[in-house]
Amino acid sequence: MKVLITGGAGFIGSTVAAACLDEGIDVVVLDDLSTGRAEFVEGRILYRGYIADGELVDRIFSDHPDVHAALGCAAKIVVPESVAEPLRYCEDVAAGTPLRAISPRYFNPIGCVPGIRDHDHDHDLARAHVAALRRFDAITSGDAGAAPYRPIAPGTGHGTTVFELIRAFENVTGEPLATEVVGRRPGDNAGAYPDVTLARELLGREPALSIERGIADSPAWHARRDLALAADGND
Numbered sequence: 001m002k003v004l005i006t007g008g009a010g011f012i013g014s015t016v017a018a019a020c021l022d023e024g025i026d027v028v029v030l031d032d033l034s035t036g037r038a039e040f041v042e043g044r045i046l047y048r049g050y051i052a053d054g055e056l057v058d059r060i061f062s063d064h065p066d067v068h069a070a071l072g073c074a075a076k077i078v079v080p081e082s083v084a085e086p087l088r089y090c091e092d093v094a095a096g097t098p099l100r101a102i103s104p105r106y107f108n109p110i111g112c113v114p115g116i117r118d119h120d121h122d123h124d125l126a127r128a129h130v131a132a133l134r135r136f137d138a139i140t141s142g143d144a145g146a147a148p149y150r151p152i153a154p155g156t157g158h159g160t161t162v163f164e165l166i167r168a169f170e171n172v173t174g175e176p177l178a179t180e181v182v183g184r185r186p187g188d189n190a191g192a193y194p195d196v197t198l199a200r201e202l203l204g205r206e207p208a209l210s211i212e213r214g215i216a217d218s219p220a221w222h223a224r225r226d227l228a229l230a231a232d233g234n235d
């Protein structure tokens with residue numbers, strides 16, 4: 001199987017790409033590198049460009065007629081910016097026209113901390129994407145009850161408050177964390193975490209990695225990222 005991953009040089013896209021390759025799924029990346037990094041697609045096929053560039057997309061499908069599905073991870077993701085410039089964000093979201101689609105909905109792959117959220121390990125989320133790819137036809141068109149567009153929320157199904165996350169961080173690192181209580185960012189809601197029943201039923205999987213494991217793994221990921229950027233002469 002081969003998949004096109006848009007935004008495959010970003011945080012989520014590059015993690016999903018790694019999970020796909022681990023599972024023997026070939027990967028082609030389309031990314032404009034606006035926030036993503038070429039270092040994160042090293043050794044992978046990269047087309048640099050905008051997701052709504054029809055000619056480029058045609059070229060990718062002509063070069064890779066065996067692409068089975070496209071995984072859309074290309075997006076602008078800064079919440080206050082999305083409130084300040086909603087049209088720019090809509091333009092990017094509207095750029096794709098789904099025929100059949102599964103839309104994974106999740107909140108916080110370990111690392112970002114507004115309000116009460118479901119903090120899932122990014123590797124668990126990446127594996128949920130792979131499960132969605134493997135079961136794509138059955139979920140979107142095969143069995144009774146299938147629908148061409150399925151929003152599915154993978155995750156732990158538990159909300160964690162900012163203060164609980166801070167305590168977990170301090171327990172894992174053994175260090176007190178310097179904190180400052182400030183107001184919400186524009187666009188943040190008070191709390192949100194998903195009902196994961198559908199993910200369990202349709203993707204057949206449970207998150208395997210704890211919030212503590214996610215916290216413990218974060219510095220290692222950032223260290224690898226800093227090394228890659230330093231090697232390229234960037235900060």
Ligand SMILES: NC(=O)c1ccc[n+]([C@@H]2O[C@H](COP(=O)([O-])OP(=O)(O)OC[C@H]3O[C@@H](n4cnc5c(N)ncnc54)[C@H](O)[C@@H]3O)[C@@H](O)[C@H]2O)c1
Pocket residue numbers: 006007008009010011012013030031032033034035036037049050051052073074075076077092106107108109112
């Ligand atoms: N990071 C999180 O905490 C989080 C949480 C929930 C959902 N998500 C969703 O996951 C998706 C990816 O987020 P991320 O954290 O990996 O962000 P990211 O900024 O790390 O990655 C986005 C990637 O898309 C590329 N890109 C952006 N606009 C593009 C365009 N128009 N054409 C081509 N490439 C483009 C960027 O260069 C980057 O590589 C987003 O839809 C985001 O809403 C992220």
